[in-house]
Amino acid sequence: MTSDTTNTAAGIVQQDTGHQNAGSSFGEMGSIIDLGMPAPGGAFDEHHPPDAALIGDCVHCGFCLPTCPTYVLWGEEMDSPRGRIYLMKEGLEGEPMSNSMVSHWDACLGCMACVTACPSGVQYDTLIEQTRAQVERHHDRSAKDKALRGLIFALFPHPRRLRLLKGPLRALQRTGLDRRLRQTGLLERLSPQLAAMESLAPRLEKSRPLPERSPAVGRRRAVIGLLTGCVQGAFFPGVNAATARVLQAEGCDVIVPRAQGCCGALSAHNGREEEAQSYARNLIDTFEASGVDWVVVNAAGCGSTMKDYARILSDDPKYAERARSFVERVRDIAEILDQLGPVATRHSLEMSIAYHDACHLGHAQGVRLQPRRLLQGIPGLELREIAEAELCCGSAGIYNILNPEPARELGDRKASNIVATAAEVLVTANPGCLMQVATAIERSGHPMGMAHTVEVLDASIRGLSPATLTASARAHTSPEN
Numbered sequence: 001m002t003s004d005t006t007n008t009a010a011g012i013v014q015q016d017t018g019h020q021n022a023g024s025s026f027g028e029m030g031s032i033i034d035l036g037m038p039a040p041g042g043a044f045d046e047h048h049p050p051d052a053a054l055i056g057d058c059v060h061c062g063f064c065l066p067t068c069p070t071y072v073l074w075g076e077e078m079d080s081p082r083g084r085i086y087l088m089k090e091g092l093e094g095e096p097m098s099n100s101m102v103s104h105w106d107a108c109l110g111c112m113a114c115v116t117a118c119p120s121g122v123q124y125d126t127l128i129e130q131t132r133a134q135v136e137r138h139h140d141r142s143a144k145d146k147a148l149r150g151l152i153f154a155l156f157p158h159p160r161r162l163r164l165l166k167g168p169l170r171a172l173q174r175t176g177l178d179r180r181l182r183q184t185g186l187l188e189r190l191s192p193q194l195a196a197m198e199s200l201a202p203r204l205e206k207s208r209p210l211p212e213r214s215p216a217v218g219r220r221r222a223v224i225g226l227l228t229g230c231v232q233g234a235f236f237p238g239v240n241a242a243t244a245r246v247l248q249a250e251g252c253d254v255i256v257p258r259a260q261g262c263c264g265a266l267s268a269h270n271g272r273e274e275e276a277q278s279y280a281r282n283l284i285d286t287f288e289a290s291g292v293d294w295v296v297v298n299a300a301g302c303g304s305t306m307k308d309y310a311r312i313l314s315d316d317p318k319y320a321e322r323a324r325s326f327v328e329r330v331r332d333i334a335e336i337l338d339q340l341g342p343v344a345t346r347h348s349l350e351m352s353i354a355y356h357d358a359c360h361l362g363h364a365q366g367v368r369l370q371p372r373r374l375l376q377g378i379p380g381l382e383l384r385e386i387a388e389a390e391l392c393c394g395s396a397g398i399y400n401i402l403n404p405e406p407a408r409e410l411g412d413r414k415a416s417n418i419v420a421t422a423a424e425v426l427v428t429a430n431p432g433c434l435m436q437v438a439t440a441i442e443r444s445g446h447p448m449g450m451a452h453t454v455e456v457l458d459a460s461i462r463g464l465s466p467a468t469l470t471a472s473a474r475a476h477t478s479p480e481n
Contacts, residue, residue: 043091043101044134050088050127057122058085064114064124069392069410070107078104081114081124088131102139105131107403109396109410110269112363116390125364126311132271152398153272157262157279162234170204192404202435207237214244214254221251221340225292227283227306230262231431232299239431242458243298243333249344249461250337259286263297265305268312269397280309281319284326295326298333298454300361300430301397306330307365332361333454334429338370347463348380351470353456354423355383356414356437358430359392371429371453378460384421388413395436411440418448424470425449427456 038044064081065071071080078087087101095101105128112125141149155161210228224247228240244254264279283306287295297303305312307330313323331339355375361367375383394400394410414437418426426437426448438450449470459468 038092039094041096042094043097043138044131045137048130049092049134050130051123052092054123054127055085055089055092057120058082059120061119063117063119067113067117067390069109069111069113069394070406072391073406073409079107081108081118081122084108084131085122085124085127088127091131091134097135097138102135105135107406109359109392109394109399111359111392111396113359113390113392116363129268129271132269133273134271136271136273148402149270152401153267153270153275156398157230157264157266157275159228159230159233159261162230166204166234202235202438204235207241210240210244210254210256212256212258214248214256216251216253217248218251218343220253221343222336223253223255223291223293224336225255225257225287225290225295227260227263227295227297227299227302228256229297229299229302229431232302236431236434236452239298239452239455242452242455243296246333246337246344246454246457246461247296250340251343252340255290255292257286257290259289261286263302263306264312265301266397268305268308269301276305277312277316280306280312280323281316284309284319284322287326288322293329294336295330296333296336297330298429298452300332300358300365301432303330303332304360304364332365332367332370332429334361334371334374335367337457338373342377344461346378346457346460349378349456349460349466349469350380351425351466352382352384352421352423353425353427353451354386354418354421355453356386356393356418356426356428356433357389358428358433359396361429363390374453374457375427378456381456381460382423384423386414386421387417393433393436393440395430395432397432400432400436407436408440411436412443415440415444415446419444419446423448424466425451425456427451427453429453 037046038049044050060082062082068080070076077083084104087095087104091097091101108128110125110128114124115122118124155165210226226240226243226247232239244256247254261282262279263283264276267273267279268276295306297306307327309323310320310327313319316323353375355372357363357368361371372383375381391414392410393414394407396407400407400411418437418441426441428434428437429452434450434452441448441450451469456469458464459466
């Protein structure tokens with residue numbers, strides 16, 4: 001985007017004039033629908049550019065603005081969903097891809113709050129992923145940015161590499177060197193991104209791998225394949241252990257295929273199209289071979305991508321139909337437990353919790369009521385809602401590493417709203433959220449317990465004390481048998 005384009009776009013949109021006026025002043029975005037292909041010389045090639053018809057669905061009403069984290073932080077039109085859609089339209093009409101244009105797309109957290117808010121049903125989630133794939137093909141990033149992204153994708157989508165990292169990281173934590181390093185500020189001065197990565201690491205404890213098959217307690221109601229995940233499996237093994245125990249208690253055989261790898265969520269959300277497709281194919285192969293009824297996920301970001309495999313593999317004649325069939329069997333842990341209904345006895349947990357909707361569970365998957373119903377079914381538990389629940393906590397996959405400053409602002413804002421509930425424990429359903437919010441709450445000086453939804457259910461079913469959940473805000477490990 002040229003500076004002239006920036007000025008023109010900013011002038012077209014009157015940012016503080018209310019929804020109707022802002023929408024009518026933005027311009028005619030639907031005019032490109034009949035082009036069919038991107039204009040020559042523009043930002044995009046012909047392989048899945050941002051869909052012109054989807055862009056035309058945006059009527060610029062402005063309902064997305066108060067839910068968009070970057071617009072809330074900065075008040076800049078081009079850092080709102082409709083502003084980014086405007087830039088996509090320009091790219092389709094022939095505007096070359098520029099650093100400025102890419103910076104606005106990169107600043108998007110991909111939280112999908114705008115999808116929930118939009119009365120016109122604009123599929124911004126599809127548009128931003130199509131756009132980011134184009135960016136990765138055509139934009140020449142700086143050497144520093146390339147190196148950081150290369151490090152991230154050489155590590156996070158690889159469960160074995162993450163497990164190898166745990167040893168040195170655990171040693172740093174046990175000796176206190178991690179805290180001393182943080183206090184010096186050296187890493188922050190050298191690289192704010194690496195400093196953010198280090199600060200987000202949860203306290204690590206030893207864990208036992210889950211057995212490949214765990215039998216149901218009582219009558220078998222379903223055979224469940226469990227995705228253990230990359231970050232979830234390496235840094236939150238207690239969540240996976242709790243997931244397996246709860247499913248067993250509710251009458252499910254639990255299958256944990258040893259061959260499973262990354263689901264491709266980070267790759268898909270960051271424009272690495274071929275990589276995401278490769279991960280998707282491998283995961284479909286693995287779970288098809290396991291013969292399970294359902295594939296259950298306990299990490300919101302993973303689940304949202306796995307439910308999108310039909311689109312991700314739509315061009316693959318060997319996998320398109322298999323992907324559609326696979327998607328039909330994917331469920332978040334809260335969905336499958338709500339769907340099956342409880343058979344295991346819930347014991348009282350006399351405590352208060354604040355429930356945080358992970359963006360890729362609430363906005364991307366529409367799973368909001370199920371976890372609340374499960375939690376409200378526990379005797380003695382008081383569920384408290386969080387103000388500004390629609391706003392992202394700033395985690396957003398790898399966003400808090402790539403963009404530590406706005407992520408920190410959003411994390412502190414979320415922490416303030418959570419602390420205001422005066423709840424004893426913060427409950428959510430995504431490892432990234434747990435790390436981001438735990439770090440922000442620690443900064444706030446008001447420590448509280450942290451738990452995944454399934455860990456609370458596990459504690460109730462096993463009759464554990466609330467103290468197992470209200471303990472350290474940074475030690476995310478479920479009590480073992």
